[in-house]
Amino acid sequence: MKAESQLLSRMYHAIMSGFVRDGRAPHYTDLAHRLDLGIEDARQTLHELIKMGLPTWLAPNTDYVASFAPFSSLPTQYLVSVDGQQRWYAQCGFESLAISWLFPGKEIRIDCPCLDCGERINIRMHDGRLLAVDPPTVVGHVSLPAWRWRENWAHT
Amino acid sequence: MNLFRSGEHVRGWNLFEPGSEPGIRPLGELATLFTLPRYRERLAPDYLLRVTELSRDLPAALERLGRSSPFWRMTPPE
Numbered sequence: 001m002k003a004e005s006q007l008l009s010r011m012y013h014a015i016m017s018g019f020v021r022d023g024r025a026p027h028y029t030d031l032a033h034r035l036d037l038g039i040e041d042a043r044q045t046l047h048e049l050i051k052m053g054l055p056t057w058l059a060p061n062t063d064y065v066a067s068f069a070p071f072s073s074l075p076t077q078y079l080v081s082v083d084g085q086q087r088w089y090a091q092c093g094f095e096s097l098a099i100s101w102l103f104p105g106k107e108i109r110i111d112c113p114c115l116d117c118g119e120r121i122n123i124r125m126h127d128g129r130l131l132a133v134d135p136p137t138v139v140g141h142v143s144l145p146a147w148r149w150r151e152n153w154a155h156t
Numbered sequence: 157m158n159l160f161r162s163g164e165h166v167r168g169w170n171l172f173e174p175g176s177e178p179g180i181r182p183l184g185e186l187a188t189l190f191t192l193p194r195y196r197e198r199l200a201p202d203y204l205l206r207v208t209e210l211s212r213d214l215p216a217a218l219e220r221l222g223r224s225s226p227f228w229r230m231t232p233p234e
Contacts (some may be wrong), residue, residue: 009204016198045229054207070198078159093159097187098195115158116165123159123183128191135181137162140186142179143171146218156157 002043010035011042011049015068020102023087025065025073055091055153067154070095081109090155093140100125103108107131159183178227197227 004012014034018026032042041062050056055069066074069091076094078090082103090096096110110123121138126133142156143151149156160166163180174198183213189195193210197203215230 005205009202012204013199013201016203020199042165044166049204052204069194085188092157094157094186094190095189096159097183098198101196102199112159114161115164115171116160116169119161121161125187128187130184130187135161136158138183139163139166139180140157141166141169141176141181141182142157143170143173143176144179145227146222146230 003041003048003099007035007037007045008049010051011045013051019068019071019088022114023071023089024073025068029062034114053150055095055149055156057154067091069153070098077112077115079111081111084109096123096144097125100128123155174225178222178225181221185221187218192217 011031014031015025018024018030023099028042028046029039031037031046032039035042035062037045046063050058050068056065057067058064059066064073066072070090074089076089076091078093078098080088080090080099081084082088083106088099090110090124093112096149100108104127107124107126110125112121113119114121122134123138157218160169166172166180180220192213194214195204196208197210201204218228
């Protein structure tokens with residue numbers, strides 16, 4: 001089965017909506033149910049979607065969505081809270097800054113440790129706007145140049 | 157792509173590679189990058205169908221973020 005672009009788009013939306021709702025990616029059997037697909041068709045469509053080159057990936061040698069920008073199904077150090085409830089993990093520090101768009105009108109909080117010293121970093125955002133950053137000196141860092149990001153999103 | 161308490165903390169990180177110094181950017185500038193349509197529109201039902209169009213501004217925004225450093229270009233140096 002070769003999935004059509006409309007189906008890939010519907011699956012992308014179902015996964016993103018699932019993350020917003022549940023804090024984790026839906027399993028492909030759930031996607032089959034939501035998209036009215038056969039279970040194997042859903043599994044194959046998921047693999048096609050992941051191969052498109054967006055910052056998404058499966059856990060190695062599985063059908064489980066490990067990461068789907070800006071979210072992660074696996075716990076990362078980037079804890080995201082919405083209205084005081086911590087249920088989400090950001091894919092990385094940079095993508096954590098994109099999560100507030102998925103919760104319009106709500107305040108989100110990002111809590112993470114500094115990888116150098118382990119001390120806390122706290123950020124509050126609302127519809128893409130920074131409300132507070134503690135400490136105010138926080139920076140982001142990427143080890144690879146931009147032209148190499150797509151080689152291996154997980155490593156980037 | 158990680159967050160640190162300051163640039164000094166990045167440089168003190170045991171996995172820091174000196175060649176990645178241009179990869180350190182202030183949080184406010186990164187937050188501006190993530191206001192692009194590519195990041196804002198992810199919940200749109202037709203996002204995937206439009207992602208190429210929505211990403212059109214990304215290369216220029218990365219160049220601005222990196223002050224034209226080759227480190228932030230999406231094409232490899234010649």
